[in-house]
Amino acid sequence: MNIDTKYHGTVAVKEEDIIHFPHGLPGFADEKRFVLLPLADTPFVILQSVKTPALGFVLIEPFSYFPSYEFELDEATVEQLNIESERDVAVYVILTVADPFHETTANLQAPVVINARKRIGKQVILTNTAYKTKHRLFPEKAAT
Amino acid sequence: MLVLTRKLKEAIQIGDDIEITVLAIQGDQVKLGINAPRHIDIHRKEVYLAIQAENSAASLASKTSLEQLNEQLKQWKSGDTQ
Numbered sequence: 564m565n566i567d568t569k570y571h572g573t574v575a576v577k578e579e580d581i582i583h584f585p586h587g588l589p590g591f592a593d594e595k596r597f598v599l600l601p602l603a604d605t606p607f608v609i610l611q612s613v614k615t616p617a618l619g620f621v622l623i624e625p626f627s628y629f630p631s632y633e634f635e636l637d638e639a640t641v642e643q644l645n646i647e648s649e650r651d652v653a654v655y656v657i658l659t660v661a662d663p664f665h666e667t668t669a670n671l672q673a674p675v676v677i678n679a680r681k682r683i684g685k686q687v688i689l690t691n692t693a694y695k696t697k698h699r700l701f702p703e704k705a706a707t
Numbered sequence: 708m709l710v711l712t713r714k715l716k717e718a719i720q721i722g723d724d725i726e727i728t729v730l731a732i733q734g735d736q737v738k739l740g741i742n743a744p745r746h747i748d749i750h751r752k753e754v755y756l757a758i759q760a761e762n763s764a765a766s767l768a769s770k771t772s773l774e775q776l777n778e779q780l781k782q783w784k785s786g787d788t789q
Contacts, residue, residue: 570770586748590759591766605777621768639745659761660768664776670765673758688750688758696761701783 568611569619571600581613582677582684585643589673589686594618597684599677608655610675622655622675628700629656632671634689644678644685651680658700668697 565573576598587594596613599622606627612618625632636646646652655675661667671694677684711719718728724744731738741749 570773588762589755590762602773602777605773606780607773607777618766620762620765621773639748642745657762657765658768659765660772660776662772664772664779667776670758670761672754673761686758686762688748688754690750690754696757701779 566598566611566613567616568600568609569617570602570609571611574598574600574611576613579682582682584684584686586685588620588675589688591618607658610655610657620675621658621660623658623669623700625654625656625669625671625674628669629671629698632694634674634692634694636676636687637690640676640685640687644676644683645681646678647680651678653677653679657686659697665699665701667700669700670696671698672696 564578565575568574580598581596582599584595584597586592591612594612594615597610598613600609600611600619601607602609606623608622608624610620610622636644636652640646644652653676655677656669656671657673657675659668659670672692673686673688673696675684676687713719713729715729715732718726720726724742725747726742728740728742729737730740743749
């Protein structure tokens with residue numbers, strides 16, 4: 564089927580490409596079906612809503628930008644996402660693009676966790692964590 | 708809104724499988740214990756609201772801003788490796 568997207572024009576997606584977010588995302592509870600569309604020549608991956616063309620979140624893989632980033636998935640999440648093996652899990656974080664661009668932030672407190680094998684996803688809100696909703700993507704200008 | 712008064716160690720039952728117990732009261736702080744099925748997510752309200760607000764802000768990016776951000780990232784990365 565063809566879907567209209569925010570960044571990629573009209574895209575043909577297969578049913579098996581669709582990732583199900585059973586509870587939507589916080590603030591977007593009715594958005595339960597998304598596809599992941601890499602944005603060519605960038606490190607960005609778009610989490611595109613299937614039903615709302617104008618809704619696409621900008622994701623990055625966090626570990627190359629925040630090398631020490633880590634968290635533990637609680638058992639409830641592991642169960643909800645039907646995770647059997649760590650290898651099936653893909654982790655992204657959502658970017659909030661700012662102008663000026665060096666103020667762009669990543670939401671490390673609520674990563675998007677996807678069971679790639681089962682095509683189930685969830686924005687996990689980490690509890691008892693030091694991570695926040697806004698971490699600068701570009702490090703503060705180094706005080707040299 | 709339903710308003711109930713509870714004492715220390717007393718609980719509230721919501722539906723068949725959600726139980727909220729008052730575990731401790733200290734000054735203006737109340738410690739609650741919550742038993743709920745695993746498919747029910749429980750968050751501190753202000754944390755949940757912050758994530759909602761951040762998602763709303765994040766959804767507003769534009770194609771132009773992404774292209775410019777990408778250029779800036781490339782410059783930063785190449786500066787990084789030199």
